[in-house]
Amino acid sequence: MPERKKTREVRRIIDKLKTGYGKTPEDASREELYQASAACIRDEIMELWVQANHKIEAEGRKILYYMSAEFLMGRAFVNNMVNLGILDKYRTAFDYFGLELSEIAAQEKDAGLGNGGLGRLAACFLDSLATLKLPAVGCGIRYEYGLFRQKIVDGEQVELEDNWLEDGCVWEIEHPDEAVEIHFGGEVEENWTAQGLQAVHKNYSTVLAVPYDMPVVGYASDMPVTLRLWSARAVKRFDMEYFNRGDYLHAMEEKELAEVISKVLYPEDNHEQGKQLRLKQFYFFTSATMQYMVRRHKELYGDLHTLPDYAVVQINDTHPTLAIPELMRILLDQEGFHWDEAYDIVSRMFHYTNHTIMNEALERWNEQMFKMLLPRIYSIVQALNEQYCRRLYQYYPGDMERISRMAIVAYGEIRMANLCVAVAEKVNGVSQLHGDILKKRLFADTYRIHPEKLLAITNGITHRRWLAVSNPGLTALLTETLGDGFLKDYTQFEKLMDHVDQEAFLEKFAAVKRQNKKRLAEYVYRTQGIVIHEDSLFDVQAKRLHEYKRQLMKCLHILCLYDEIKAHPDKNFQPVTIFFAAKASPGYIRAKNIIRLINAVADLVNNDVDTKDFLTVVFIENYGVSSAEFLIPAADISEQLSTAGLEASGTSNMKFMMNGAVTIGTMDGANVEISQRVGTENIFIFGADETEIERMKAYQTYLPGELYEKNQSVRRAVGHLIDGILPVASPHQFSDLYQSLLFGKFGTPDPYFVLYDLPDYIRIFEKALAKYTEKPLDWYQTAAINTAKSGYFSSDRTILEYNDQIWHLTPVE
Numbered sequence: 001m002p003e004r005k006k007t008r009e010v011r012r013i014i015d016k017l018k019t020g021y022g023k024t025p026e027d028a029s030r031e032e033l034y035q036a037s038a039a040c041i042r043d044e045i046m047e048l049w050v051q052a053n054h055k056i057e058a059e060g061r062k063i064l065y066y067m068s069a070e071f072l073m074g075r076a077f078v079n080n081m082v083n084l085g086i087l088d089k090y091r092t093a094f095d096y097f098g099l100e101l102s103e104i105a106a107q108e109k110d111a112g113l114g115n116g117g118l119g120r121l122a123a124c125f126l127d128s129l130a131t132l133k134l135p136a137v138g139c140g141i142r143y144e145y146g147l148f149r150q151k152i153v154d155g156e157q158v159e160l161e162d163n164w165l166e167d168g169c170v171w172e173i174e175h176p177d178e179a180v181e182i183h184f185g186g187e188v189e190e191n192w193t194a195q196g197l198q199a200v201h202k203n204y205s206t207v208l209a210v211p212y213d214m215p216v217v218g219y220a221s222d223m224p225v226t227l228r229l230w231s232a233r234a235v236k237r238f239d240m241e242y243f244n245r246g247d248y249l250h251a252m253e254e255k256e257l258a259e260v261i262s263k264v265l266y267p268e269d270n271h272e273q274g275k276q277l278r279l280k281q282f283y284f285f286t287s288a289t290m291q292y293m294v295r296r297h298k299e300l301y302g303d304l305h306t307l308p309d310y311a312v313v314q315i316n317d318t319h320p321t322l323a324i325p326e327l328m329r330i331l332l333d334q335e336g337f338h339w340d341e342a343y344d345i346v347s348r349m350f351h352y353t354n355h356t357i358m359n360e361a362l363e364r365w366n367e368q369m370f371k372m373l374l375p376r377i378y379s380i381v382q383a384l385n386e387q388y389c390r391r392l393y394q395y396y397p398g399d400m401e402r403i404s405r406m407a408i409v410a411y412g413e414i415r416m417a418n419l420c421v422a423v424a425e426k427v428n429g430v431s432q433l434h435g436d437i438l439k440k441r442l443f444a445d446t447y448r449i450h451p452e453k454l455l456a457i458t459n460g461i462t463h464r465r466w467l468a469v470s471n472p473g474l475t476a477l478l479t480e481t482l483g484d485g486f487l488k489d490y491t492q493f494e495k496l497m498d499h500v501d502q503e504a505f506l507e508k509f510a511a512v513k514r515q516n517k518k519r520l521a522e523y524v525y526r527t528q529g530i531v532i533h534e535d536s537l538f539d540v541q542a543k544r545l546h547e548y549k550r551q552l553m554k555c556l557h558i559l560c561l562y563d564e565i566k567a568h569p570d571k572n573f574q575p576v577t578i579f580f581a582a583k584a585s586p587g588y589i590r591a592k593n594i595i596r597l598i599n600a601v602a603d604l605v606n607n608d609v610d611t612k613d614f615l616t617v618v619f620i621e622n623y624g625v626s627s628a629e630f631l632i633p634a635a636d637i638s639e640q641l642s643t644a645g646l647e648a649s650g651t652s653n654m655k656f657m658m659n660g661a662v663t664i665g666t667m668d669g670a671n672v673e674i675s676q677r678v679g680t681e682n683i684f685i686f687g688a689d690e691t692e693i694e695r696m697k698a699y700q701t702y703l704p705g706e707l708y709e710k711n712q713s714v715r716r717a718v719g720h721l722i723d724g725i726l727p728v729a730s731p732h733q734f735s736d737l738y739q740s741l742l743f744g745k746f747g748t749p750d751p752y753f754v755l756y757d758l759p760d761y762i763r764i765f766e767k768a769l770a771k772y773t774e775k776p777l778d779w780y781q782t783a784a785i786n787t788a789k790s791g792y793f794s795s796d797r798t799i800l801e802y803n804d805q806i807w808h809l810t811p812v813e
């Protein structure tokens with residue numbers, strides 16, 4: 001037995017266990033050991049955090065308010081240690097206690113305060129901001145419950161609550177002294193005074209917003225960034241008057257009503273449902289953030305006229321848009337500014353990132369509901385709308401159709417994207433293609449008059465979490481090959497190109513992949529009791545379930561493979577394991593039925609004697625940041641199958657690429673740029689591109705029925721949806737999917753061109769499979785080239801572009 005040293009970290013943890021939990025290491029649970037060691041790490045962070053914040057204030061630095069309704073942070077424990085450079089020290093300390101790092105780390109609950117790409121992007125951005133030492137604060141909502149946990153029961157998705165705060169969160173610090181009031185409802189009275197028309201908001205009800213701050217540590221950086229999340233609290237925690245009268249229920253009621261605001265994250269992704277509580281959530285955190293921003297500026301600099309010199313606000317999609325009229329309100333009603341003066345300030349501070357062009361995802365609010373809930377904000381939005389339409393009239397005189405299309409308020413609705421475009425200084429798309437589509441379609445009217453307003457900044461991912469934390473094997477190989485400079489400097493990934501011709505290097509690269517596949521197999525066995533073949537090709541599609549992402553196409557492909565193997569019972573095939581990981585919005589019936597289909601297809605192929613040795617289908621439950629950290633490093637193939645033009649960027653495509661998976665994908669979102677960087681021989685592109693899709697839509701030339709008749713394998717696969725071979729109780733289980741492909745609900749069959757692209761997908765998959773099977777060395781070379789070219793997709797690059805083109809912050813040295 002090796003001698004176990006009582007290092008500084010060991011002593012600290014023992015001390016923390018004693019003072020914080022009254023325990024010795026012998027009687028502490030794993031949970032307590034996690035809590036105590038996390039508290040030790042937090043102490044180290046506090047030192048840096050306090051100093052950094054003082055410095056930012058003392059030097060009068062401009063800061064970024066990155067506003068987002070979602071921050072999908074995942075776990076912080078290992079990430080913090082990696083970024084602080086103390087991982088090995090703590091690993092040794094856990095050794096002392098006879099525990100594995102991974103066992104302790106697994107105690108932490110994911111902070112799953114986001115749905116998918118948009119929320120995770122916000123989290124990656126904070127890591128890069130901290131690493132690049134750019135002064136920033138992330139502002140959002142401290143949901144008590146994050147995105148639901150997913151269980152699969154009898155093939156169906158079941159949603160369970162995600163009580164991530166159950167055991168407390170060691171990283172957050174509550175600041176009750178900085179709570180602010182948020183006002184809802186009531187009415188607005190306008191009075192003429194010596195200062196002009198003054199609005200007075202009356203009879204409102206009040207909710208308190210209490211901030212919780214979390215430090216986000218950068219890699220080899222002494223400047224943690226703050227994530228400030230607001231929690232709703234009743235003004236009166238408990239109404240003594242009701243209580244004394246014996247009305248106990250009533251005594252609690254107000255508290256419950258107020259605190260429901262930050263209770264739970266809405267699970268809708270790329271779909272908008274105009275719910276009043278959601279509007280409350282958005283106003284709640286935007287108002288709190290604007291009050292905080294104004295208060296801070298006044299305390300530090302006194303005069304609000306200089307606000308745009310010291311603060312810049314990035315709006316992550318339209319969800320935080322109310323920050324714009326809210327800042328107007330504060331300046332007008334509380335600070336006594338005139339309209340033009342206030343507008344001049346506001347118009348120089350806000351920038352808006354768009355994440356979708358899909359109509360059903362564009363945020364709109366019913367005017368009456370909006371007015372009832374936020375009467376003062378409503379009157380400001382009306383005024384902004386009038387001013388904007390008047391301005392538009394100068395550019396487009398008489399063109400009422402265009403002006404009503406661009407208006408902020410029209411047809412009884414308030415359109416948040418139009419409000420953003422009207423007021424924001426810069427509006428950006430999240431990939432080059434998406435940026436082009438914004439100019440060409442969604443914001444074409446604006447582009448004609450203000451071309452400088454629109455830009456494209458391609459998304460990125462932090463290679464600390466998505467490589468250093470989640471793939472220690474590949475990180476070690478890169479460090480051994482290149483040194484560890486790439487962790488701070490993303491341009492150094494490229495140096496790997498000097499090694500991709502060396503067989504010895506490729507062997508090592510392949511060995512790392514095998515290790516990661518083994519690790520995933522163990523994870524799947526541990527969490528779901530499923531045994532998988534580690535030597536098979538791992539093909540992964542992991543993302544939210546949505547029709548446009550076309551998980552259905554992959555299902556049909558599997559049914560084609562099934563038919564193919566069944567037709568050749570004596571032939572040998574390359575074994576393939578196909579992984580799906582996806583949560584469906586609970587109200588999205590068709591998406592949930594696609595999950596049902598995936599599990600039925602899994603049952604079919606995994607249990608058929610002819611196919612089970614060659615084809616395994618696994619549905620990974622509860623996809624989130626932590627399961628992604630197991631899944632992505634193990635992938636050989638990354639599936640990016642969205643209908644061209646519909647995936648604004650995609651970011652899992654970047655994570656897979658960085659971890660040495662080869663992409664099969666359409667020319668959509670950031671796939672286009674991945675393809676440009678790795679070269680067409682190192683990616684498998686298939687299907688219609690965006691122009692072709694647009695042409696088919698415009699001329700209505702796509703007839704899936706004809707294609708179905710002509711193509712035998714497509715016909716057979718689609719037929720399996722209703723021919724009874726799938727092991728489900730009802731023969732009608734999948735008839736809606738069948739119907740949607742061939743007939744469509746309102747006369748638009750197959751709106752996502754699944755059948756159109758399927759034959760080309762089958763072809764390209766065969767090509768990829770052949771390369772993997774027949775030329776393994778070429779395959780791993782391609783995989784390694786993907787890693788080598790992935791530096792561009794680091795969120796460090798993305799953040800530097802935002803900073804150059806929009807924010808203009810200077811790093812704190």
Ligand code: 26Q
Pocket residue numbers: 115116117118119121266268269270271272273274278319355356361363430459647648649650651669
């Ligand atoms: C808004 C209002 C009401 C209800 C729900 C919503 C809502 C919530 C979440 C709308 C959209 C979202 C999330 C969208 C999202 O994640 N979009 C993805 O953003 C990624 C980061 O830019 C892109 O890579 C993806 O292409 C895009 O789909």
